[in-house]
Amino acid sequence: MLPGADTIAAIATAPGDGAVAVLRISGSMALDVFGRVYRGAPLRPRQQQCGQIWAGSRKLDDVLACYFPGPRSYTGEDVVEIGCHGGAYLTGEILRSLLEAGARPALPGEFTQRAFLLGKMDLTQAEAVMDLISAQGERALHAASEQLEGRLGRRIGEVQEAVIGLLAHVEAYIDFPEEDIDPDTGLRLLERISGAEKACRELLATVATGRLIREGVRTAICGAPNVGKSSLLNLLLGQDRALVSERPGTTRDVIEEAVRVGGYVLRLADTAGIREAEDEIERAGIERSRRQLERADLVLEVLDASVPRERQPDLVELAGLRPGQSTRVVRILNKVDLGEHPSWGGEEAVRISCVQETGVSDGLEQALVRVLGTDGGLSGGVSVNARHADCLRRTLEALAAARAALGEGLSPEFVAEELRAALNAAGEILGRTEADDILGRIFSSFCIGK
Numbered sequence: 001m002l003p004g005a006d007t008i009a010a011i012a013t014a015p016g017d018g019a020v021a022v023l024r025i026s027g028s029m030a031l032d033v034f035g036r037v038y039r040g041a042p043l044r045p046r047q048q049q050c051g052q053i054w055a056g057s058r059k060l061d062d063v064l065a066c067y068f069p070g071p072r073s074y075t076g077e078d079v080v081e082i083g084c085h086g087g088a089y090l091t092g093e094i095l096r097s098l099l100e101a102g103a104r105p106a107l108p109g110e111f112t113q114r115a116f117l118l119g120k121m122d123l124t125q126a127e128a129v130m131d132l133i134s135a136q137g138e139r140a141l142h143a144a145s146e147q148l149e150g151r152l153g154r155r156i157g158e159v160q161e162a163v164i165g166l167l168a169h170v171e172a173y174i175d176f177p178e179e180d181i182d183p184d185t186g187l188r189l190l191e192r193i194s195g196a197e198k199a200c201r202e203l204l205a206t207v208a209t210g211r212l213i214r215e216g217v218r219t220a221i222c223g224a225p226n227v228g229k230s231s232l233l234n235l236l237l238g239q240d241r242a243l244v245s246e247r248p249g250t251t252r253d254v255i256e257e258a259v260r261v262g263g264y265v266l267r268l269a270d271t272a273g274i275r276e277a278e279d280e281i282e283r284a285g286i287e288r289s290r291r292q293l294e295r296a297d298l299v300l301e302v303l304d305a306s307v308p309r310e311r312q313p314d315l316v317e318l319a320g321l322r323p324g325q326s327t328r329v330v331r332i333l334n335k336v337d338l339g340e341h342p343s344w345g346g347e348e349a350v351r352i353s354c355v356q357e358t359g360v361s362d363g364l365e366q367a368l369v370r371v372l373g374t375d376g377g378l379s380g381g382v383s384v385n386a387r388h389a390d391c392l393r394r395t396l397e398a399l400a401a402a403r404a405a406l407g408e409g410l411s412p413e414f415v416a417e418e419l420r421a422a423l424n425a426a427g428e429i430l431g432r433t434e435a436d437d438i439l440g441r442i443f444s445s446f447c448i449g450k
Helices: 030-035 088-100 110-117 123-134 138-148 151-175 187-204 207-215 229-237 280-295 361-372 386-407 412-430 436-443
Strands: 008-011 018-026 038-040 049-055 058-068 079-086 217-223 255-261 264-270 298-304 328-334
Touching: 008 088, 008 110, 018 030, 018 088, 018 110, 030 058, 030 079, 049 088, 058 088, 079 088, 110 123, 110 436, 123 138, 123 151, 123 412, 138 151, 138 207, 151 187, 151 386, 151 412, 187 386, 207 264, 207 386, 217 229, 217 280, 229 255, 229 264, 229 298, 229 328, 255 361, 298 361, 328 361, 386 412
Parallel strands: 217 264, 217 298, 298 328
Antiparallel strands: 008 018, 018 079, 038 049, 049 058, 058 079, 255 264
C-alpha cells in the first residue's frame, strides 16, 4: 500500500510506565484524526500546543501536541506527535481513541518505511535508525549516526555512478555504431572497472569491524587457575558476578556478561582455568573454555605478575590460536601489588591489581585502541552489515565477470549485461530495487512506533 493511502498511529516510546510518552500519527488524515479527540488551541505547524485528549465524554489527559505538515516531516506525510503522561494504561487508552477516530495501528517500522518510500532517506539510512536505537556503546552510536547522515549511502552512490558511466558508454557503442563512438574497450575501461572493484573491496573490508561495533566484541578471559580471571570480570562489571576463591577449579562453567570499555561493548566470558584436570566436571569446563577461545574476537590473557614468566604456559597457544588468526590478544599482568617478577621486564602487557583496583580502566582502554583501532578500522567512517556485504560481493562478482568478458574479447553485449547485474546488486543496498521481500524483511525488525 502506498504511503498516504491510510493514516497510521502508534505509541512511539518504549513499553511500560514512565514520566512521559509520545504517540505518533502519520498520513493524509493525521490532522483530522487528531482533531476528533483533541480539545484546545488550534495546532500551528511545528509549534507545540497544550490541550486535552477526550474519548467521547471522558477526558483522558492533558497533552502537548505538535503538527508537522508534509513533506517537512519524518515520514514526508502530515504527522502529529502527542506528548502525554507515561502510564502504560493511559497511553493505551489514547491510542485506542485515535484508532476509533479513524487511524489504523502502525506496523513495525512503518513510519520509517514511509519515509523511505517517499524519498526522505535511502535504505542504509533507514537501517541506521534501528542501529541508533539499539546502539549499546559510543562507537556503535557514532557508526549509526554516520550512516544516518548518509555517509555510507554516498559511498555506495559513488560506486553506482561509476558503473552507470561504464554501462552508458558501452551501451552507446552498442546502440549507435554509426556514430563512431570510441568503444573504450581497452586499458582505460579495465582501469575504470578496477576502480569500482577497489571501492567495493574497501567497503567489504569493514564487515568484521562493523559487526564488532554493532553486536559487541566477543571477549574471552583466559588464564591458569588463580591468576585473577574472575576478579577481573567482577572489577570490570563493578559487582561480584563470579565466585572468587583461592581453590583451583572454582570456575566450572563459562560466565557471560557485557561491559563498556573505551567506547566498545565487550561481551565478556570468564572461562575456567586451563590446566590438566582430573575432575570430570572441571575437564568439561576447560573444554568449554577452549571452544570459547576459538570463537572469541578478543582474548584477555590474564597472568600472575608475581610468578616467573617461564612457570606460566602460553595458554593462547595451548588453545590452538594460530599467528595471523583474526582473534586479537591482550595480555594482562595481574597482582602487581605483590611485586612484578623481573622476568616480565619489557613485556607488552596491561599491568593491573584487582585487589587495589588499579590499572584497569586506562590501561585496558589503551590496549583496546591498540588492537581494535581508534576508528575500528572503518573505511571513511562507514561500516557495512551482512546484507550490504552480500550485495557488495555480488557487485564484485559481476564487475569481475565484465572485466573477464572484456579481456576475452567478447561482444560488448556480454560486458553490458554484467555491468547491469553489478548496478542492480549495488542498488539493492540503497533500496533502489523492486525486491519488496527485501524491504519487508528489513522493516519487520523495527520496533512499533518507529
